[in-house]
Amino acid sequence: MRIREKENAKILDKVREMRERIDPRLGGRKLHIYLNSWPSFYLGFRVGRDRLFELLREKDMLIRPRKRTTKTTNSNHRFRCYKNLIKDMDVDSPRRVLVSDITYIRHLDEFYYLALVTDYNIHGTLS
Secondary structure, eight states: OHHHHHHHHHHHHHHHHHHHTTTOOOOHHHHHHHHHHHHHHTTTOOOHHHHHHHHHHTOOOOOOOOOOOOOOOOSSSSSOEEEEEEETOOOOOOTSSSSEEEEEEETEEEEEEEEEEEBTTTSSSSS
């Protein structure tokens, strides 16, 4: 076995060990910092960022970033909450009660607001 192959095997062993001991989702950047913080303790040699990432990619050990989501509801706010005023109301004609809602729509890397206002019909369903 060549020296380079032995070093790569040692790097991969340390990466597995660190992910078991510290965090299973420990990414390449932090691994690079940890491995080079005390080279004599961890590996006995320094490893370059590009080499580490190439090795992790080769062995399919790169951590893929989680898809970011936006929290759109905050129920613990300081604003007043209103009661449902139409809960027991008898709606007998159109355009007597309007209801509205707001939601967020993701488009590429941005979020857009969508506000809806609609008529609450006689049958108690949204039209």
